[in-house]
Amino acid sequence: xxxxxxxxxxxxxxxxxxxxxxxxxxxxxxxxxxxxxxxxxxxxxxxxxxxxxxxxxxxxxxxxxxxxxxxxxxxxxxxxxxxxxxxxxxxxxxxxxxxxxxxxxxxxxxxxxxxxxxxxxxxxxxxxxxxxxxxxxxxxxxxxxxxxxxxxxxxxxxxxxxxxxxxxxxxxxxxxxxxxxxxxxxxxxxxxxxxxxxxxxxxxxxxxxxxxxxxxxxxxxxxxxxxxxxxxxxxxxxxxxxxxxxxxxxxxxxxxxxxxxxxxxxxxxxxxxxxxxxxxxxxxxxxxxxxxxxxxxxxxxxxxxxxxxxxxxxxxxxxxxxxxxxxxxxxxxxxxxxxxxxxxxxxxxxxxxxxxxxxxxxxxxxxxxxxxxxxxxxxxxxxxxxxxxxxxxxxxxxxxxxxxxxxxxxxxxxxxxxxxxxxxxxxxxxxxxxxxxxxxxxxxxxxxxxxxxxxx
Amino acid sequence: xxxxxxxxxxxxxxxxxxxxxxxxxxxxxxxxxxxxxxxxxxxxxxxxxxxxxxxxxxxxxxxxxxxxxxxxxxxxxxxxxxxxxxxxxxxxxxxxxxxxxx
Numbered sequence: 001x002x003x004x005x006x007x008x009x010x011x012x013x014x015x016x017x018x019x020x021x022x023x024x025x026x027x028x029x030x031x032x033x034x035x036x037x038x039x040x041x042x043x044x045x046x047x048x049x050x051x052x053x054x055x056x057x058x059x060x061x062x063x064x065x066x067x068x069x070x071x072x073x074x075x076x077x078x079x080x081x082x083x084x085x086x087x088x089x090x091x092x093x094x095x096x097x098x099x100x101x102x103x104x105x106x107x108x109x110x111x112x113x114x115x116x117x118x119x120x121x122x123x124x125x126x127x128x129x130x131x132x133x134x135x136x137x138x139x140x141x142x143x144x145x146x147x148x149x150x151x152x153x154x155x156x157x158x159x160x161x162x163x164x165x166x167x168x169x170x171x172x173x174x175x176x177x178x179x180x181x182x183x184x185x186x187x188x189x190x191x192x193x194x195x196x197x198x199x200x201x202x203x204x205x206x207x208x209x210x211x212x213x214x215x216x217x218x219x220x221x222x223x224x225x226x227x228x229x230x231x232x233x234x235x236x237x238x239x240x241x242x243x244x245x246x247x248x249x250x251x252x253x254x255x256x257x258x259x260x261x262x263x264x265x266x267x268x269x270x271x272x273x274x275x276x277x278x279x280x281x282x283x284x285x286x287x288x289x290x291x292x293x294x295x296x297x298x299x300x301x302x303x304x305x306x307x308x309x310x311x312x313x314x315x316x317x318x319x320x321x322x323x324x325x326x327x328x329x330x331x332x333x334x335x336x337x338x339x340x341x342x343x344x345x346x347x348x349x350x351x352x353x354x355x356x357x358x359x360x361x362x363x364x365x366x367x368x369x370x371x372x373x374x375x376x377x378x379x380x381x382x383x384x385x386x387x388x389x390x391x392x393x394x395x396x397x398x399x400x401x402x403x404x405x406x407x408x409x410x411x412x413x414x415x416x417x418x419x420x421x422x423x424x425x426x427x428x429x430x431x432x433x434x435x436x437x438x439x440x441x442x443x444x445x446x447x448x449x450x451x452x453x454x455x456x
Numbered sequence: 457x458x459x460x461x462x463x464x465x466x467x468x469x470x471x472x473x474x475x476x477x478x479x480x481x482x483x484x485x486x487x488x489x490x491x492x493x494x495x496x497x498x499x500x501x502x503x504x505x506x507x508x509x510x511x512x513x514x515x516x517x518x519x520x521x522x523x524x525x526x527x528x529x530x531x532x533x534x535x536x537x538x539x540x541x542x543x544x545x546x547x548x549x550x551x552x553x554x555x556x557x558x
Contacts, residue, residue, distance in 0.1 A: 050534045140471055140532070224466065224544075231464060267464060267479065270518050274477035276468030278524045280513050297518055309517070327535050368530075368537040376539045378549040379504020397537040436535040438471070 010248070011040075011193040016186060016210075017243045019078065019091075020044040021217030023051055023068055027077050029218065029241040029260070034081040036257045037243050041189040042082065044074060044091035045182050045215045052179055053324030053435045055096035056154040066097030067104065067176075075108045083114050083173075090164060090185050094176035096154065098122055099452060101176045106456035117456040120167035122177040124159065124449035127321055127442060131155040138323070138438040145440060151325040153435060157442055158320045160286030162198065163449035164188035170453060179322065181286050183211025186244070194248050204288035205312020206250035209295060212283070213254060213272050213307060217241045220254060220272040222262035235261025251308040253300065264303045273297070273307070286319055286444075288312040318441035327436035328365070331398055331406030333413025333429040334372070337421070338391035345421035346371055346394045352420055353396050356412045362405050364398035371395075393426075399434075406431040460551035462558070463489060467547045474506075474528040474543040476550055483519035488558040490514065490521065498523050501553060502546065523550075 017039045019030030023046040034042055046068050059066025068074075071093045082089055094101040098121035109117050132152065136145045145152070156179035165188050167175045177185070187207040190196070196203050213220055220242045222233035240260020245253040254264050273292060277283060280292040291311040298306050333353075337345045350369050357364070370376035372393035375383035396413050400406045410429025417424060459478070462485045467476045478493055480486050495510040508526025515522065529543050530536030540546075 227464070230460060267481070270479045270520055271464065271466040271477060273518070274468070274475070274479070274515070274520060274522050275466055276470055277475060277522060278470070278473065278513075280515055280522060293515055294517060295515075324534075330537060366531075366537060370539055372539065375504075377545045378502070381504050382501075382549055382552075395539060399535075399537060434535050436532060438532075 010195050012248055014040050014190060014193045014246045015243055016041040016043060016189060016214065016246060018043055018045065018214040018217040018241050020046050020074070021215065021219055022046060022048060023070060025217060027074055029239060030074065031077050031081065032257055032260055033241055033243065034078045034085065034087050039085070039087045039243065040193070041088050041090060042078065043185045043214070044089070044093055045185055046070070047092040047095060047179065049322055049437050050324060050435055052095050052156050053154045053437070059096045064100050067095045067101035068093035071101055071104060072108060075105050076112070079109055079112055079114060083117070088168070088189065089174045090189060092177045092180055092185060094121060094178045096178060098176045098178050102454040105174060105176065106454050109456040115456065117173045118171050119174040119176065119454045119456060120170070120172035120451045121454065122159065122163045122167060122175060122180070122449060122451045124163065124447060125156045125177070125179040126154070127157050127447060128152065128155040130442065130446050131321060131323060131440060136440040138440060140438045145323060148325050153324040153326060155321050155323045157447045158286055159447070159449050160184050161188035161191050163451050165192045167451040168192040172453065182215040183208045183285060184287065186211030186214055187287065190246055190250070198287065199314070201288055201312040201314055203250050205290040206308065206310035208283065208285050208288060208290035208312065209273070209292060209307060209310030210244050210246055210250065210252045213252070213269060214242055214244050216272065216275065218262065219275065220268050221256050221264055222268055225268055225271060231267065233263055237261065250310070251306065254305045254307060255303055264305050266297050266299050266305055269297050269305045269307055284316060284320070286315065288315050317444055319444045319447050321440045321442050322437050323440055324435050324437045327434040329400045329403050329406035329431060329433055331400060331409030331431045332396065333410035333427065334393055334395045335413050335416055335424045336391060336393045336426045337424055339423070342390065342392050343371065343374065343388050345423065346392045348421045349394050349416050349424060352416065353412050357398070357409065360408065360412070362398070362400070362408045364400055366399040368397045369394070403431060403433070457555060457557055458551065459493065459553040459555050462555070465547035465550055467543050469529055469533050469542045472527055472529045472532040474525040474546065476523045476525065476547055478521045478523065478550065480519040485558050486516060486519040489555070492555045493521065493553065495523065497553070498550065502549060505543070505546065
């Protein structure tokens with residue numbers, strides 16, 4: 001198809017699948033989708049808030065890395081069927097290095113004997129220099145970003161659909177981005193296929209609903225949902241990932257490959273609609289402020305749910321930027337007690353560790369003790385209402401300024417083996433450097449997205 | 457009866473803010489749940505976890521409420537000392553609320 005024909009021929013229906021809901025997600029469901037989903041597009045959303053900062057640290061060590069660690073495995077798994085079935089791929093697996101991700105994908109295609117692929121790398125989300133030079137203030141803490149200075153690791157603006165649409169217009173078969181708003185990975189192919197104007201706020205609002213529903217993949221087909229006896233889901237070990245069948249007005253039917261595990265119901269769609277939403281009238285996105293309050297969710301047939309009624313108002317003049325910075329260290333240790341008196345022994349162990357950290361001078365800015373099995377998830381008020389558990393696991397976690405002190409927290413749990421209460425077993429200890437994130441709002445004119453095409 | 461018998465729920469995280477949906481299985485129970493699952497009650501029930509304000513948004517079109525819980529994630533998912541830093545398990549705590557029969 002020539003470029004002119006591509007523009008002139010507007011789609012009447014687009015089938016778009018979600019191949020991953022986070023960076024470590026299962027790979028077979030994407031293969032199932034690309035082989036049996038009759039897809040036009042397959043989208044992989046793989047970039048959590050902090051992931052790009054970790055990728056940036058990797059890139060500093062090796063300039064050819066910094067993209068998603070599973071990029072190669074995913075591309076090897078889906079590319080043959082994607083090319084055979086004419087499925088285009090959009091993903092934020094470019095992470096901190098979209099161009100290197102595109103080059104890597106091209107070399108994988110070459111190895112697989114696939115040729116003629118156009119792979120676009122979208123850049124412009126990295127705004128660390130802009131943020132460093134300006135007088136910005138964190139939305140969450142009110143702190144001046146400048147005072148974080150050398151602790152800053154990365155700053156990435158949430159790009160909207162436009163650079164992805166531009167890349168698709170230029171004939172890209174695969175588009176790899178860094179930070180982009182998750183729904184935009186889905187709205188971009190729809191905007192491209194249907195030719196929607198970028199100021200058709202209601203349609204972009206409904207398109208945001210589509211993207212939001214699909215972006216966590218298995219979370220709308222029965223994952224993060226099952227509750228035996230109340231909400232049963234078949235074959236979760238073979239959970240199928242979702243397909244959105246979208247019409248030219250943006251209305252979507254959520255479905256899945258027939259033989260795949262899981263289920264699509266009004267309940268799974270409603271749970272995902274409200275996932276990570278604050279005010280449903282104002283879901284802020286780079287391209288639109290979406291309004292979910294008029295959304296209708298109707299099951300049309302088993303595993304076919306129609307979702308319509310998303311609306312929108314004009315986009316804001318700022319883009320959200322996630323700023324990552326090093327934030328000290330966390331040290332942790334755990335030990336288990338079982339049988340009669342388990343809770344009393346765990347509580348004794350807790351007091352011993354608390355005193356040991358004082359005696360040995362481990363300085364923590366925050367210290368937390370949990371009794372796993374009692375109060376680690378919902379706190380003591382709810383956790384202590386029930387009968388004593390048969391076994392319990394003490395967990396000690398503390399925030400420190402140095403790795404050395406973080407190590408000593410786990411060590412003080414470990415020494416309980418020979419110095420603590422009877423029958424303590426199964427010690428584990430961990431330490432990690434903390435990369436925390438906060439956000440700033442940047443005037444959108446300071447962010448200049450673009451793409452570069454790599455031919456395979 | 458328990459809220460779990462009339463509604464289902466999912467939590468989501470953003471920074472130090474948690475949202476918890478409460479979605480009716482049967483839309484006819486929506487007004488009943490609106491009356492009994494108030495922001496004050498949610499804040500009291502999750503008082504060990506939620507340090508900030510609780511706001512309730514209503515979505516009558518899908519017979520659902522969305523609770524937004526401020527300062528509920530131990531300073532933020534990326535730096536929290538909590539075992540469940542995302543607060544994913546908290547929807548189940550809410551489902552344990554006692555409510556009168558509709």
